[in-house]
Amino acid sequence: MATHINGSWELGAKMTALVVDDDSINQTIHHRLLEQLGIENQVARNGKEAIDIHCSGKKFDLILMDRDMPIMNGIEATRKLRAMGIRSMIAGVSTRCVKQEIQEFMEAGLDDYQEKPLTSAKIISILRKIHHSGSISY
Amino acid sequence: MDSVVQLQRQLVDYTVQLFNEGFLDDQFNQLQQLQDESNPDFVVEVVTLFFEDSERLLDELAKALEQQSVDYTKIDAHVHQLKGSSSSIGAQRVQKVCIGFRNFCEERNIEGAKNVCIK
8 A cells, every 4th residue: 555645636736625524533534544645625514514615615626425414414415516516526425335325325416435434545446536637646 | 762662562462462353453554554754643643532432422322221212313323423433443343333232223122222332
């Protein structure tokens, strides 16, 4: 497993991400996972905070969306973001493994789904799906 | 310096033991991998967070089980959270216990659930 990974694209712009999760442990781990991959990221504690951040004008290359959160859950937040015209890569993250529940989440507008716990390998597999003008060196 | 080396060796032995006994799983390796010179205390910080969070959740669970009419939705939410955070740090034994606990709850088996809490 590579520990020195360059997270910058050929054109020099750093990748950005938003971690949306209500659990402080997951927030800490996912934030650090992304950080170690060279991806600048911030954390939202629930779906509503994620929406508010986007309303303030911020955009991200990648959104890691937890499913179960208070105030506004991941399914609703994903639907709202897509309705707002957000085209970022949104990867749903959850411990749920029932096909129907995953399907429901995907249909809200996800580009990918990963089962928790997250690892750097899982994040890299998400990143490989992102189409970008630069080339990826992971 | 000798005592530091000895402590380090003890830590390695203890960690291996925890893996062998199924308390920890591969995810813990991922956590250790996230620690480096720029984040030297990462594992300790996360594990501490986990203990604080779990203590709070277990308190809530115990309270909920003591109620006259048990609110299973609330209990389910707490255990779901504990299951999630324990799997994120590689605390395999805790995660497995959570799964067993939830089965008790589904069967409305209060005594079974209480026994799990005590453990």
